[in-house]
Amino acid sequence: MEKLNRIDRRSLLLAAGALAAAGPAGMARAQAAGSIKVATWGGSWRDSLDKLVGESVRKAGGTVDYVVDTxxxxxxxxxxARGGNAPFDTMESGLELVQLMAADRFVADLNYDKLPNAKALPDFAKAKNxxxxxxxxxxxxxxxxxxxELGLEPPKTYSDLGNPKLAGKVAFPDITHTQHWNAxxxxxxxAGATEAxxxxxxxxxxxxxxxxxYSASTELSTKMAAGEVWAAPWHAGFVVRLRRNNVPLSISYPSFGTKKGSLWxxxxxxxxxxxxxxxAETFVNAYLDPATQLAHAKATGVLPINRAAIxxxxxxxxxxxxxxxxxxxLDNLFVVDFAKVKLAEWRNAWARDILRG
Structure with missing residues (x-):
């Protein structure tokens, strides 16, 4: 994780362009029967993942189901499930959980010989586990x-969400939600501090x-579409997705010191x-295919890793x-440095000091 926190944002998003042209032909061809479960987010994310990546499992002779949660x-x-059968075979996560999962040995070391599409990724994107x-x-x-209607300018800072005209219409990501950390x-x-x-x-x-x-984006999507919520720290993908249903959403990118906007x-x-x-390796390798990444990113409004897809x-x-x-x-995006974050202190403070209701 220290390596990730030392790299610049352009490297994070723009490396490996030359290798990205390998295309779908670079996918692993290992045939495997049976079934796997993939732990991921729900809604349109899960649907796109199954359409674009799950099909690789079915072509390999297997089946795939999904465990939907944060x-x-x-x-x-x-x-x-510790000590028993694992509830799923692969999972999506974020930087705040990596150290804990590795220390408790919940995740396996990856065999990159079985993930040929990973060759198109920069080194920092390929960790041990x-x-x-x-x-x-x-x-x-x-x-x-x-x-x-309210005569408000687009929000420039997260603090702008405290405008009295927005009272009762603002949502905020709870600590269990991915978008919590950048917010x-x-x-x-x-406030003049940092993630430290x-x-x-x-x-x-x-x-x-x-x-x-909010703890689930699917729930917030419903409230946004119904007009129950007018603003929230969230990610750009939901502007893309909800505009398809004519929900009038836009995004602004607050500054983090000299950085503008944030990447998760x-x-x-x-x-x-x-x-x-x-x-499981068939699924992960298919996820890394450049064409698949581009299609999934377009569908969900997120950023792929390789330059060709961007x-x-x-x-x-x-x-x-x-x-x-x-x-x-892209070079100027902020990424939380979890080497600086006092996770236990923050979790306790969030539970103790945040006013609710």
Whole structure:
């Protein structure tokens, strides 16, 4: 993880362009029967993943099912199953969980000989026990029609969500949600601190007075579409997805010191003790195929890792103008440095000091 925190953002998103041209022919051809379960998010993310990646498992003679929850919720399932059969075979997660899962030996070391599509990724995206697949671009999602009606300018900071005109209409990501970390880090920066002192964000969250703290994006999507929520720290993908249903959403990207906007890397693991490692490897390898990454990223409004796929995103009418895709913009994205975050202190403070209801 220290290596990830030392790299620049352009390397994170733009490396490996030459190798990305390998295309679908680079997929592993190992045939494996049986079934696997993949722990992932729900809704349109799960649907796209099954359509684009799950098909590789079916072509290999197997079947794939999905366990839908947040990464933290799925980690809790692994903890509960300790000593027995694993509840799933692969899982998506984030940087805040890597050290814990590795220390407790919940995830297996990856055999990159079985993941030939990983050759098209930069070295930092290939860790001992996870591979980086995609990234969400986080910011403030807001209903631009409501803001116009209220005479409000687009929000520039997370603290702007405390405007009295937005009372009762703001949601905030709970600590179990992926988008929580960039939001609270952003507030810490606005308070003159960094992710090393997230406690500075507590008064600002309480000043915002969120109407509710969301733990599932599918639920927030429903509330946004119904007009029950007008603004929330979230990621750009939901602007893309909900605009397809004519929900008038836009995104603004707050600053983190000299950085603007934030990236959340999506990680994929194979769970230790899987009974069908070959099929799990087939799934992960297919996920890394450049064409598959581009198609999944277009469908869900996120960023693929390799350069060729990112260039493809720039030509997509739904994603351009929502995602920041210029070289300088990508180079200047903020990524939380979890080597600095005092996780136990923050979890305790969040449970103790945040005002609810």
């Amino acid at each position: 990464p933290q919720g799925n980690l809790a399932k692994l903890v509960a 996870y591979v980086m697949t995609l990234g969400s671009m986080d910011g403030i999602i807001y209903n631009h029609e409501k803001f116009k 609270v880090a952003g507030l810490a920066y606005e 002192d997230l406690l500075k964000a507590i008064p600002l969250v309480n000043k915002i007075k969120p109407a509710y703290f 890397p999506v990680l994929h693991h194979i769970v230790r003790g899987t009974k069908n490692e070959a099929l 260039k493809g995103m720039a030509d997509d009418p739904e994603n351009k103008g929502v995602l920041m895709l210029g070289d300088a913009e």
